[in-house]
């Protein structure tokens with residue numbers, strides 16, 4: 001296990017290229033289960049969630065080649081192997097194995113997912129969808145058992161707008177009999193990306209990216225080639241980092257429309273931003289104005305950028321209020337930022353940030369993926385050395401992080417945890 005060290009307080013410049021989207025990748029890879037011949041996905045990020053899903057597909061009999069960001073999955077020899085424990089617990093998106101295996105085999109046994117601890121993360125809407133399609137779903141000792149004689153299209157209204165439930169129901173429905181209509185569907189770009197792959201595989205899907213998705217089931221899906229969309233959350237992280245410590249940073253391979261809410265907030269703070277077709281240039285602000293943010297479903301401000309943005313707000317003049325309406329307890333990074341001299345208090349679903357303060361390097365722990373991103377940004381801002389443990393969370397979602405930051409001129413490196421530190425991590 002590693003820790004990250006950052007010698008902060010220095011300006012960054014240059015160009016950074018954004019990788020393929022984690023939250024697409026983790027759905028596209030399970031979607032390949034539904035095909036009867038090889039599927040190739042180009043532009044995948046090199047992150048541990050992708051590696052875990054690769055080995056889960058291998059566990060169920062798939063043949064998977066992954067090199068140079070390109071994965072080819074031959075699903076023809078897959079079987080509906082039960083996966084009640086093990087790697088499924090290490091990531092959130094293992095829940096997509098439920099929809100994909102149910103769609104293809106009409107049965108699946110999948111352990112309840114892991115992923116970032118952001119407070120309660122129920123999957124009742126996924127289950128509601130599977131049941132509506134005709135599956136029986138039971139929870140036995142922490143694993144979900146799904147079985148159906150046949151899947152039949154249905155009208156499903158999501159009580160909560162959920163990215164995972166929308167995609168999972170789509171995966172189960174593409175090979176069901178007849179029409180499925182998902183109402184109050186999530187509209188995130190990753191949903192369109194998954195629908196595009198499934199359509200290229202022969203599925204009939206209309207309306208992905210709106211709140212009503214219509215799926216007409218087909219008997220078979222075939223192999224194809226697909227290029228993943230860029231990661232808007234990774235791109236957003238570099239935009240925030242560029243605003244915080246950049247003296248001119250160009251972010252390449254980005255879809256600016258996916259980040260309109262963030263770009264608007266950065267401009268409101270006084271950060272100069274120029275958008276081009278697939279690039280965004282972040283200039284240097286002289287002073288930062290305090291702003292309030294409220295996380296919302298897409299196209300609102302993404303909850304996954306709330307934690308990184310909070311680090312930038314420590315530099316703003318005045319009081320900023322950060323409210324997370326998606327995950328009201330997504331504030332585990334705040335105590336760590338306080339160790340670095342941030343002046344933030346949490347009240348209910350909001351963090352109140354007073355600034356500007358001078359952050360100082362400290363030993364801190366990433367409790368989840370975006371808490372890690374927030375601490376990296378804080379470490380780059382802070383005077384002195386910041387040491388971040390919990391790097392395994394960061395590795396779930398940031399491809400080649402150290403190399404990309406070094407490319408911008410940052411002094412950041414990995415060190416192995418000592419035996420003592422490993423012991424402390426286990427006990428925590």
Ligand SMILES: CC(=O)N[C@H]1[C@@H](OP(=O)(O)OP(=O)(O)OC[C@H]2O[C@@H](n3ccc(=O)[nH]c3=O)[C@H](O)[C@@H]2O)O[C@H](CO)[C@@H](O)[C@@H]1O
Nearest residue numbers: 023092093120121122123124125126160162163164165326
């Ligand atoms: C792998 C992946 O794509 N992860 C993303 C996905 O997570 P994930 O798909 O798990 O998040 P959802 O969109 O499902 O969750 C949104 C909200 O709905 C609630 N909910 C969700 C499902 C359900 O059955 N019941 C229920 O009550 C959740 O607790 C949360 O408050 O979207 C989140 C919200 O944009 C992001 O933070 C995650 O990065």
Ligand SMILES: C=C(OP(=O)(O)O)C(=O)O
Nearest residue numbers: 092093115116304369370
């Ligand atoms: C919460 C996140 O991921 P996951 O849903 O995979 O835990 C995230 O990407 O910020």
